[in-house]
Amino acid sequence: MPSSVFEGACDMHSHLLPRVDDGFKSFEESMEGLAFLKGKGFVKAKMTPHFMRDYPENTRAAIEQKYQAFLQKAGDNLPVELTLGGEYMLDSHFLERFEEGFLTLDKTQSLVLCETSYMMMDPMAKEMLYQVMLKGYQPVIAHPERYMYANMPIYKRWKEREYLFQLNLLSLSGYYGKPAEEKARQLLKEGMYDYVGTDLHRVSNVENLISSIRLSKKELDRLLILLENNKTL
Numbered sequence: 001m002p003s004s005v006f007e008g009a010c011d012m013h014s015h016l017l018p019r020v021d022d023g024f025k026s027f028e029e030s031m032e033g034l035a036f037l038k039g040k041g042f043v044k045a046k047m048t049p050h051f052m053r054d055y056p057e058n059t060r061a062a063i064e065q066k067y068q069a070f071l072q073k074a075g076d077n078l079p080v081e082l083t084l085g086g087e088y089m090l091d092s093h094f095l096e097r098f099e100e101g102f103l104t105l106d107k108t109q110s111l112v113l114c115e116t117s118y119m120m121m122d123p124m125a126k127e128m129l130y131q132v133m134l135k136g137y138q139p140v141i142a143h144p145e146r147y148m149y150a151n152m153p154i155y156k157r158w159k160e161r162e163y164l165f166q167l168n169l170l171s172l173s174g175y176y177g178k179p180a181e182e183k184a185r186q187l188l189k190e191g192m193y194d195y196v197g198t199d200l201h202r203v204s205n206v207e208n209l210i211s212s213i214r215l216s217k218k219e220l221d222r223l224l225i226l227l228e229n230n231k232t233l
């Protein structure tokens with residue numbers, strides 16, 4: 001993949017806010033992560049911490065406070081422009097997060113990054129997404145290629161329900177296994193993705209993984225469209 005593809009790009013999915021989930025572990029590590037993104041050409045990044053049953057302390061207010069503290073500590077030293085969003089697990093805590101208002105991905109405050117567990121979709125997930133759409137939110141399904149239960153008929157049903165899809169860049173490297181890579185390439189070629197993110201949890205080895213990605217001309221063209229879409233966020 002040409003190294004210039006990320007020039008001017010926006011990373012819309014990351015776990016760069018330190019010590020709030022399974023992502024970055026310290027302020028210093030996070031600054032390294034941001035410097036890494038800058039080195040790849042990114043100019044913007046969204047911190048999208050996990051909101052899920054596993055992290056009950058991650059209320060909207062708590063995350064906003066930690067984000068502000070991070071900005072204050074970083075001062076003028078931020079390598080890229082930052083904004084705050086969230087990644088919302090469709091689990092038993094989802095409706096609580098819905099009630100406090102989602103941290104969205106975009107300026108119009110409608111795009112909500114949602115994920116399901118890797119093994120199965122919560123039986124209530126369809127209804128939860130229906131309810132958020134009734135309130136004017138637009139679900140973006142994080143890394144659909146990674147869900148073991150998902151296949152093309154399911155992806156087509158999701159698209160019929162007008163969910164948007166976000167590709168995890170590293171899925172194309174095989175980092176999440178061969179089935180995820182194959183599904184990612186198929187969804188990419190079929191033009192079913194809308195956005196792309198790194199879902200960065202740590203920096204180690206990511207440089208090598210990104211360099212190892214080989215794309216056909218069609219796949220690269222599709223990826224460039226996603227990177228353009230990201231710029232609208």
Ligand SMILES: [Fe+2]
Pocket residue numbers: 013014015087142199
């Ligand atoms: Fe994530």
